[in-house]
Amino acid sequence: MARDWYDLFTLDHGAPAPAPDEPEREEKRRGFFRRMRENMRKTREALQAEVQATLFEGDLDEATWERLEEALIYADVGARTTAQVVEELEREAEEGSLVGGEALSNRLAELLAKLARTGDDKIDLRPDPTVILVVGVNGTGKTTTIGKLAWHLRNTLDRKVVIGAADTFRAAAVEQLERWGERAGVDVVKGPEGSDPGAVAFDAIARGRERGADVIIIDTAGRLHTQTNLMEELAKVRRVITKQMPDAPHETLMTVDATTGQNGVRQAKLFGEAVGVTGIILTKLDGTAKGGIALAIANELGIPVKLIGIGEQLEDLRPFDADDFAKALLTA
Numbered sequence: 001m002a003r004d005w006y007d008l009f010t011l012d013h014g015a016p017a018p019a020p021d022e023p024e025r026e027e028k029r030r031g032f033f034r035r036m037r038e039n040m041r042k043t044r045e046a047l048q049a050e051v052q053a054t055l056f057e058g059d060l061d062e063a064t065w066e067r068l069e070e071a072l073i074y075a076d077v078g079a080r081t082t083a084q085v086v087e088e089l090e091r092e093a094e095e096g097s098l099v100g101g102e103a104l105s106n107r108l109a110e111l112l113a114k115l116a117r118t119g120d121d122k123i124d125l126r127p128d129p130t131v132i133l134v135v136g137v138n139g140t141g142k143t144t145t146i147g148k149l150a151w152h153l154r155n156t157l158d159r160k161v162v163i164g165a166a167d168t169f170r171a172a173a174v175e176q177l178e179r180w181g182e183r184a185g186v187d188v189v190k191g192p193e194g195s196d197p198g199a200v201a202f203d204a205i206a207r208g209r210e211r212g213a214d215v216i217i218i219d220t221a222g223r224l225h226t227q228t229n230l231m232e233e234l235a236k237v238r239r240v241i242t243k244q245m246p247d248a249p250h251e252t253l254m255t256v257d258a259t260t261g262q263n264g265v266r267q268a269k270l271f272g273e274a275v276g277v278t279g280i281i282l283t284k285l286d287g288t289a290k291g292g293i294a295l296a297i298a299n300e301l302g303i304p305v306k307l308i309g310i311g312e313q314l315e316d317l318r319p320f321d322a323d324d325f326a327k328a329l330l331t332a
């Protein structure tokens with residue numbers, strides 16, 4: 001059942017985070033799953049009708065597989081990923097190992113989950129302090145996601161967190177972070193408006209170390225005058241961090257807005273090439289019928305999705321679990 005916050009992070013000596021008692025944890029995981037399923041209603045309903053029409057009703061012929069492919073492509077699972085999954089399902093159905101709509105749709109969920117699992121999908125908090133760089137295009141939910149992540153690190157895992165407000169391009173982003181800082185009980189380090197983002201990142205790490213922070217999260221700009229400027233600036237922030245701590249940043253997370261569909265896949269590719277993204281945070285899955293993009297990013301770019309956003313509430317940011325995600329997409 002649903003991966004939770006305790007599963008996502010690797011803590012001291014590889015030990016999992018101290019979690020609540022199993023029954024309480026299990027209850028929370030069930031709650032997570034229900035909420036995810038409910039909030040991803042748009043994608044689920046769009047897919048479900050087609051899965052019902054293709055796998056549960058009528059014969060399995062050429063037209064069935066084509067219609068299923070169209071439905072998955074519409075849900076933004078991506079052409080390559082869709083082709084792989086449907087080909088495999090068709091092959092297994094022809095061999096006779098899958099009989100009936102339920103067996104077929106369960107297998108479809110399994111195949112989708114398999115493709116959505118890629119690379120290391122945990123976040124290693126063993127480096128002391130752990131530096132997490134967060135990048136992503138404006139409006140994709142970067143600032144609010146950092147706030148929620150800081151809240152969970154502080155309040156669910158009892159980690160000391162410092163946030164560096166290196167999005168010096170947008171004053172409102174700094175204010176937003178400060179509000180989150182107060183709410184989560186974590187320090188926010190900022191510079192004067194328009195100051196050098198590298199300098200803010202540098203100060204945040206220095207301050208975090210002085211204060212004995214376990215985790216330092218660096219916010220960055222999502223828009224500049226040109227895209228080239230932005231990529232250069234992000235690469236520079238990264239270099240400043242590495243100069244100060246040779247093995248940092250330990251994690252570079254990128255927010256991608258699920259409602260932007262395949263455009264999000266292109267963004268992830270671009271940022272990945274410029275700053276070496278190690279994990280995706282896919283936001284706004286609640287507002288789209290195209291939630292399949294999580295599968296396309298993982299399978300086509302080989303970057304693991306580590307967190308998903310399924311709404312604006314604090315509890316709507318959660319660790320990504322490929323099996324649960326596929327189930328939430330396909331089960332009635």
Ligand SMILES: Nc1nc2c(ncn2[C@@H]2O[C@H](COP(=O)(O)OP(=O)(O)OP(=O)(O)O)[C@@H](O)[C@H]2O)c(=O)[nH]1
Pocket residue numbers: 136137138139140141142143144145170173221222223255283284285286287308309310311312316
């Ligand atoms: N429905 C929904 N809204 C979200 C989710 N994540 C973030 N948002 C909302 O998206 C809007 C933009 O979020 P921000 O955090 O300001 O985005 P940002 O990427 O930091 O944008 P800049 O600060 O402009 O770079 C806010 O209204 C958030 O509440 C999500 O998972 N679902």
